[in-house]
Amino acid sequence: xxxxxxxxxxxxxxxxxxxxxxxxxxxxxxxxxxxxxxxxxxxxxxxxxxxxxxxxxxxxxxxxxxxxxxxxxxxxxxxxxxxxxxxxxxxxxxxxxxxxxxxxxxxxxxxxxxxxxxxxxxxxxxxxxxxxxxxxxxxxxxxxxxxxxxxxxxxxxxxxxxxxxxxxxxxxxxxxxxxxxxxxxxxxxxxxxxxxxxxxxxxxxxxxxxxxxxxxxxxxxxxxxxxxxxxxxxxxxxxxxxxxxxxxxxxxx
Amino acid sequence: xxxxxxxxxxxxxxxxxxxxxxxxxxxxxxxxxxxxxxxxxxxxxxxxxxxxxxxxxxxxxxxxxxxxxxxxxxxxxxxxxxxxxxxxxxxxxxxxxxxxxxxxxxxxxxxxxxxxxxxxxxxxxxxxxxxxxxxxxxxxxxxxxxxxxxxxxxxxxxxxxxxxxxxxxxxxxxxxxxxxxxxxxxxxxxxxxxxxxxxxxxxxxxxxxxxxx
Numbered sequence: 191x192x193x194x195x196x197x198x199x200x201x202x203x204x205x206x207x208x209x210x211x212x213x214x215x216x217x218x219x220x221x222x223x224x225x226x227x228x229x230x231x232x233x234x235x236x237x238x239x240x241x242x243x244x245x246x247x248x249x250x251x252x253x254x255x256x257x258x259x260x261x262x263x264x265x266x267x268x269x270x271x272x273x274x275x276x277x278x279x280x281x282x283x284x285x286x287x288x289x290x291x292x293x294x295x296x297x298x299x300x301x302x303x304x305x306x307x308x309x310x311x312x313x314x315x316x317x318x319x320x321x322x323x324x325x326x327x328x329x330x331x332x333x334x335x336x337x338x339x340x341x342x343x344x345x346x347x348x349x350x351x352x353x354x355x356x357x358x359x360x361x362x363x364x365x366x367x368x369x370x371x372x373x374x375x376x377x378x379x380x381x382x383x384x385x386x387x388x389x390x391x392x393x394x395x396x397x398x399x400x401x402x403x404x405x406x407x408x409x410x411x412x413x414x415x416x417x418x419x420x421x422x423x424x425x426x427x428x429x430x431x432x433x434x435x436x437x438x439x440x441x442x443x
Numbered sequence: 444x445x446x447x448x449x450x451x452x453x454x455x456x457x458x459x460x461x462x463x464x465x466x467x468x469x470x471x472x473x474x475x476x477x478x479x480x481x482x483x484x485x486x487x488x489x490x491x492x493x494x495x496x497x498x499x500x501x502x503x504x505x506x507x508x509x510x511x512x513x514x515x516x517x518x519x520x521x522x523x524x525x526x527x528x529x530x531x532x533x534x535x536x537x538x539x540x541x542x543x544x545x546x547x548x549x550x551x552x553x554x555x556x557x558x559x560x561x562x563x564x565x566x567x568x569x570x571x572x573x574x575x576x577x578x579x580x581x582x583x584x585x586x587x588x589x590x591x592x593x594x595x596x597x598x599x600x601x602x603x604x605x606x607x608x609x610x611x612x613x614x615x616x617x618x619x620x621x622x623x624x625x626x627x628x629x630x631x632x633x634x635x636x637x638x639x640x641x642x643x644x645x646x647x648x649x650x651x652x653x654x655x656x
Binding site for chain 1: 556
């Protein structure tokens with residue numbers, strides 16, 4: 191990676207506030223994610239993680255401040271173009287139940303008007319990338335296991351090769367074994383893909399494993415934002431509370 | 444087996460009136476669908492319209508059918524016009540189930556799926572035609588099914604304003620106190636309703652199987 195590419199932030203939050211019906215949900219968010227970096231937003235439910243994600247792909251717009259994607263304010267972007275340049279994965283994949291695996295994965299390439307030959311090749315390539323048999327292409331989501339659906343969700347998000355990937359509790363619905371396996375694979379995949387990734391989770395262990403940077407959220411604020419190695423050594427009260435809750439759980443057995 | 448004799452002796456007329464009946468019910472439901480489904484879609488986009496529109500369709504539904512035919516018939520009109528009036532009245536009755544089911548069907552699509560669709564950059568039109576309508580199709584067909592069965596039943600009353608259909612036999616039978624005539628209208632009408640219900644039920648089931656997640 192040349193330093194210039196490293197320096198370019200793919201996503202920037204600049205003094206971002208967000209309120210819904212006068213109720214403040216996010217307060218003064220400031221962070222940035224570089225092109226080859228994975229930022230994990232860690233926090234309990236209701237802390238504002240998902241709302242933060244929705245500001246990136248302009249499902250929401252900030253009440254104050256600015257969110258910049260590829261150095262342009264999301265409010266200057268055409269929302270359709272912006273969203274097609276950001277892959278999005280939600281819990282259980284968010285797959286279209288009436289589309290086959292192939293049609294789910296090919297969704298964005300198809301609405302972007304790729305020719306069918308190129309789409310077919312891309313779907314094969316992606317199935318291979320996320321470790322699924324090509325024969326699954328004609329199945330429907332309800333015929334897949336949770337882990338398979340999640341992989342299809344990731345393949346769909348990557349289909350048009352977006353520079354940015356955002357994942358909202360993407361692995362939280364999986365059983366522990368499949369989850370650990372998928373975490374490892376995703377981490378390996380990310381090392382090769384070099385995308386800007388924002389990964390939302392409430393699970394400390396997952397955060398520590400997946401992240402380059404961990405941002406800990408609490409009641410709409412980012413209270414700690416540190417590279418992963420420093421994060422686990424942080425003396426911040428809330429970080430300690432997370433760490434203790436995690437190790438306490440292991441010791442209690 | 445006087446009834447069967449009557450049917451076979453008059454099969455030409457039974458067939459004619461059955462076809463008329465199918466036309467009345469079919470055309471009116473088609474019109475109801477062409478108006479009701481788009482209205483149902485509109486009120487998912489403009490929620491403030493949902494109460495007035497569903498409310499109006501509800502009120503139409505409460506008007507007794509004979510009265511509605513009467514309201515639409517201020518003068519003793521004849522022939523084609525009576526048919527058109529009957530179709531209009533029947534279409535009005537079919538609106539409610541179609542508006543309501545289209546609305547409920549679209550609102551019932553899994554919020555996660557809709558959000559994923561929007562987050563991936565589908566336009567409003569693509570969201571509607573590729574995601575919401577296909578996933579709501581089972582519920583919409585259920586509304587169509589109610590509308591058709593309703594229309595087949597109510598179309599018997601259309602004969603009161605001279606619009607034809609199997610109601611002809613029923614009204615003639617009532618006037619002549621002839622049970623065979625009444626049955627010659629009522630039984631085919633009931634069979635039509637059952638057949639339509641069965642066929643659309645199959646259709647509904649196959650659509651629902653597809654959209655299950």
